[in-house]
Amino acid sequence: MEQRLNLLEKGHKALKAMFGLGNYLAKCSIEKTLQDLIYFRVSQINGCAFCLDMHSKDLRAMGETEQRLYLLAAWRDAPLYTDRERAALAWAEAVTKINGGDVPDEIYEQASAEFSEEELIDLTLAVITINSYNRLNISFRTLAGGYQVGQFEAAAN
Numbered sequence: 001m002e003q004r005l006n007l008l009e010k011g012h013k014a015l016k017a018m019f020g021l022g023n024y025l026a027k028c029s030i031e032k033t034l035q036d037l038i039y040f041r042v043s044q045i046n047g048c049a050f051c052l053d054m055h056s057k058d059l060r061a062m063g064e065t066e067q068r069l070y071l072l073a074a075w076r077d078a079p080l081y082t083d084r085e086r087a088a089l090a091w092a093e094a095v096t097k098i099n100g101g102d103v104p105d106e107i108y109e110q111a112s113a114e115f116s117e118e119e120l121i122d123l124t125l126a127v128i129t130i131n132s133y134n135r136l137n138i139s140f141r142t143l144a145g146g147y148q149v150g151q152f153e154a155a156a157n
Helices: 015-024 032-046 049-061 066-077 083-096 106-115 115-141
Strands: none
Touching: 015 115, 032 049, 032 066, 032 083, 032 115, 049 066, 049 115, 066 083, 083 106, 083 115, 106 115
């Protein structure tokens, strides 16, 4: 499979707008490790190889264990995740898979029990953002495997 377009190399203004969301999320109420856990799970759902490579490396650099990464697709059945992480993962999956409906009340109630209103808004923005990145990377066939931790920090500012 050949890459169609390299938005990063071209420094496209659309990507700069996306970096603005990342800058907001870097300072928001949701802890960075949880954000990246959500980014990794949503990227699994969407099949974005570039984002899976990126966020697995970022998570490992933050001290995440291999076992938790390996079991993330089956988080409901694995005892390795906190109630807060489970609520965030359920919310992220529901928002990502929203089609012809809404987020079920039970998932909203679970998320509301673990997150304040501000945190829930920030969590939703994080889910929307990674879904957008996934769609850009999948559409343009961004090549996976070459990401290095911290590679985009300078470009984002």
